[in-house]
Amino acid sequence: MQITAYVVHIHRADTAPALTTGALIATVSHLGTVVDSRPLTGPQVHDDATHAPGIGYTGVRLAVEDGDVEALRSAVAAALAQAGVPAPEAWGESARTGESVAVVPASLMQAPTKLLVMDVDSTLIQQEVIEMLAAHAGREAEVAAVTEAAMRGELDFAQSLHARVEALAGLDASVIDAVRERILLSPGARDLVRTLRSGGHRIGVVSGGFIQILRPLADELGLDFAVANDLEIADGKLTGRVAGEVVDRAAKERYLRQWAEELGLPLEATIAAGDGANDLDMVRASGLGVAYCAKQALASEADARIDLPRLDVLGVYAGL
Structure with missing residues (x-):
């Protein structure tokens, strides 16, 4: 049995999926043979004491042999659209279904x-650091507007x-702490x-x-x-x-490729995840590009999307 691809379906545990498992199997069976299936269930997030419990997920992972990855991707995208799941270009704040x-x-x-390899702001962490720094200068709204435009690919x-960094000039370096x-x-x-490290996998940000x-993080x-x-600091002040x-x-x-080469790994064994246009190139270059609660500019280009605010779902896509 030669598996060519795995089809991973994820949805919120507290809602009924628009695309049923039966419909998904019927879709992919036209392009390959489903030889195995595995139910997926994730508990509510209990990351640490600073987070309220999150939403759990459920779904299924199908092993497909004699299939074509790109044809399968096109087929499942069409199936989601037929089931009424909005495509990224149609997203509004209320259109993300998870x-x-x-x-x-x-x-x-x-x-x-x-x-x-992950982006950091709004991916590994929940915030945009430059906006947090700008708040100390009374310019958070101004900087946030520029950040949003940049992440949409408009700048x-x-x-x-x-x-944006110019807005930080003169701040005491202690604001970083x-x-x-x-x-x-x-x-x-x-x-x-924790799951990646315990499995002997490697992580870069x-x-x-x-x-x-x-x-420090x-x-x-x-x-x-x-x-x-690297923020430039002189005489204890941000310049x-x-x-x-x-x-x-x-x-x-470039860093994605460099780190893979240093580890002796092919790009096919890499995953890149981010949320904005600044992540497009590494997402396209990786073995699996993931858009995490992302802007449309990235979500429409990625191989996989995570619309739940649950970063551990990425491990499900990676087979962990």
């Missing part, structure tokens, strides 16, 4: 060692970053990291945010790689500039 189907190549699902990321103490991991993040925030979680922008290279969408893809 239901999605991902087609995962067997080369990733069965890889003995996987590399997960060049590097230019938008420089413009104050912001760091308020960081909240996304629900399920600790469980995801690459952020358009700031290394002064990221490094990466060390605490035991991540293998961490890269972000309003970043030091060195800007970590933009091209850099994110």
Whole structure:
């Protein structure tokens, strides 16, 4: 039996799915043979004391042989549309259903060692750090508007970053510590990291945010790689500039490829996850690109979507 892909269906545990398991099997059976199925059930998030319990998930994972990954992806997308699940381009705030189907190549699902590379702001963590810093300068709304436009792909990321960092000029460097103490991991993040590490897999984070925030968090979680922008500090004050290279969408893809090469892993064994246009290149380059509670610009391009605020669902897509 040669498995070519796995079809993973996830939906909120507290709602009936629009696409039933029977309809999903009928859809994929036209393009391959379903040789195994496994029910999926996730408990409510209990990540740590700072998080209220989250929404559980349920679903099914189907093993398909003699199929074609891209044809399967097209088929399940059509099935979701027929079932009335909105496509990303039709999303509004009320249009996210929490239901999605991902087609995962067997080369990733069965890889003995996987590399997960994640964005940080609004992916690994719940907040946008630059907006938290800008709040100390009384310019949070202004900076948030620029961040949103950049994540939708309407602005060049590097230019938008420089413009937003300028708003921080003159702030005492102690605001970094104050912001760091308020960081909240996304629900399920600790469980995801724990599961990956226990399975011998590797984890990297690459952020358009700031290394002064990221490094302590990466060390605490035991991540293998961490890269972000460097806030320039002089005489105990933020200068309003970043030091060195800007970590933009091209850099994110470059680090994905670099880390995979260092680990001796093919790109087929990598997963990339993020929420905005700045993550597009690494999501496209990876073995499985995941849009996590993402903007339309990324969600419409990714191989898989997670619309539940549950980062541990990513582990289900990865076969963990």
